[in-house]
Amino acid sequence: xxxxxxxxxxxxxxxxxxxxxxxxSYGRKASITDxxxxxxxxxxxxxxxxxxxxxxxxxxxxxxxxxxxEQKVTYIDSNSLDWESEMYYRNRSIRPMIEKIxxxxxxxxxxxxxxxxxxxxxxxxYPQQIVDDKQNTVLEFLYHAGYLMKTKKHYTFDDIEHHRDxxxxxxxxxxxxxxxxxxxxxxxxxxxxxxxxxxxxxxxxIGKPYWIKIxxxxxxxxxxxxxxxxxxNLLSGIHFAKKNSQVNTFEDSFLxxxxxxxxxxxxxxxxxxxxxxxxxxxxxxxxxxxY
Numbered sequence: 647x648x649x650x651x652x653x654x655x656x657x658x659x660x661x662x663x664x665x666x667x668x669x670x671s672y673g674r675k676a677s678i679t680d681x682x683x684x685x686x687x688x689x690x691x692x693x694x695x696x697x698x699x700x701x702x703x704x705x706x707x708x709x710x711x712x713x714x715x716e717q718k719v720t721y722i723d724s725n726s727l728d729w730e731s732e733m734y735y736r737n738r739s740i741r742p743m744i745e746k747i748x749x750x751x752x753x754x755x756x757x758x759x760x761x762x763x764x765x766x767x768x769x770x771x772y773p774q775q776i777v778d779d780k781q782n783t784v785l786e787f788l789y790h791a792g793y794l795m796k797t798k799k800h801y802t803f804d805d806i807e808h809h810r811d812x813x814x815x816x817x818x819x820x821x822x823x824x825x826x827x828x829x830x831x832x833x834x835x836x837x838x839x840x841x842x843x844x845x846x847x848x849x850x851x852i853g854k855p856y857w858i859k860i861x862x863x864x865x866x867x868x869x870x871x872x873x874x875x876x877x878x879n880l881l882s883g884i885h886f887a888k889k890n891s892q893v894n895t896f897e898d899s900f901l902x903x904x905x906x907x908x909x910x911x912x913x914x915x916x917x918x919x920x921x922x923x924x925x926x927x928x929x930x931x932x933x934x935x936x937y
Contacts, residue, residue, distance in 0.1 A: 650914065652742045652905040654896065655875065657712035657720045657728065668868040668875065671764050672696070674726035676741050678706030678879040679774040681858050683841035684834045684850065686809045687882025688737045690724035691843060697761055702775070702845040706879045708741040709886060711896035719886050733886035733893060734812035736804070737841075739879030740901070742909065744769075744865070749872055757867055765869060768862035770914040772880055773801060773821075773832045775845055776856045785824075785831060785857040794824040799860075801832060802908040804883045809839035812889040816900060818908075823860060830860040841882075863913060881909070 658664040660674050675695050683689050683706075693705040705724035712720040718730035721738050731738065747753070757767045777785065788794050805817040821832045833855055840850040865874040886901045887893045896902050 650744045650747050650910075652910045652913070653745055654709055654711040654901070654905075655741065655743050657710050659873075660710065660722065661728065666868045666873065666875075667870045668764060668866045668873075672762065672866055672877075674722050674728075675705045675724065676708055676722075676739075676877065676879050677703040678739055678841070678882075679772075680776045680844050680856070681773045681834070682706060682739045682879050682882040683844055684836065684856060684858075685803055685881060685883035686737050686806055686837070686839045687739045687841050687879065688724070689841040689843060693724040693726075704843070704845075706739045706841075706882070707737070708739040708879045709901065711902075713894065713896065713899075717893065732812075732889075733891065733899070734889040736809050736883050736885050738886075739882045740884060740905075740909070741879050742876045742905065742913070744874040747872065747874060765867040766877065767865050767867055767874065769865055769874065770863045771860050772863050772913050773823075773858040773860050774863075774878070774880070775861070776858055777831070778846070782855075782857050785826065785833075786855055788826065789824070789833065789855075794826060797823045797825050797830060799823045799830070799912070801912050803881065804885075806837045806839055806883055809837075809883065812885070815888045816884070816904065831857045832860065833857055880913075 659666050660669055673696055677695050678687055678689050688707050690705050694703045697703055707721050707723050710720045714730055719733055720728055721731050722728055757765050760766050800823060801821045802818050805819045808814045808817055823830045823832050836850045836852050836854040838852055843849055864877045866877055867874060884901060884904050887899050893899045
């Protein structure tokens with residue numbers, strides 16, 4: 647896959663004369679993934695994208711890369727309004743953008759038109775939505791029985807235990823991915839600081855294991871500039887910078903460091919059967935029945 651750099655939208659790309667054409671068409675709102683909610687992201691019960699009004703398309707707040715002279719960061723709320731915030735909050739989400747990409751013929755062939763008539767493309771993969779209750783029960787059983795295969799792919803997030811500790815920096819927690827047949831998943835436990843409701847309209851249960859499916863990431867395509875913008879708020883729990891940090895530019899922020907060090911590599915690496923570490927002999931003795 648062509649190497650790209652992840653960044654965030656600038657405030658001027660979201661409004662005013664410099665607003666991107668695709669934002670004018672789609673709107674500023676962005677739905678939030680279950681992963682982002684479980685990592686402490688704010689989720690609205692009243693605000694949805696234009697595509698569909700159900701809990702799976704409920705919106706959250708997301709960071710921009712615009713910093714004011716007063717060391718405040720612009721973010722977009724669930725109702726598409728712009729506000730300024732302290733840098734150390736962890737309940738804003740990351741809605742990544744790819745500003746520069748080589749538009750090869752192969753890449754262009756992947757562009758599709760969504761239900762609103764807006765071009766989009768699937769690029770990379772990331773944990774996004776929880777599985778249904780039945781599959782969650784099956785995966786949890788297989789996990790404890792040792793029937794799941796661990797892949798070489800993993801994901802690195804901040805420790806949600808520090809969600810309200812604004813002076814503590816990033817504490818990495820690695821979430822391995824597991825493969826069953828052709829699908830891959832990560833396992834996340836419900837936490838008191840998680841968002842209120844998941845895409846199944848149920849509140850987060852503390853201590854409950856949630857299995858999140860790794861799926862293709864959809865990007866909106868701005869036809870004028872070639873910029874790609876994630877349709878969804880993919881991850882929360884990452885602060886822009888810890889409390890009392892002096893950050894004057896996005897490039898100096900921890901959030902930029904996180905994108906470069908972790909998210910860029912983990913999001914844009916494709917998962918394939920060859921990513922399996924080793925064959926699990928137990929799987930040959932177990933026949934998985936889909937319900």
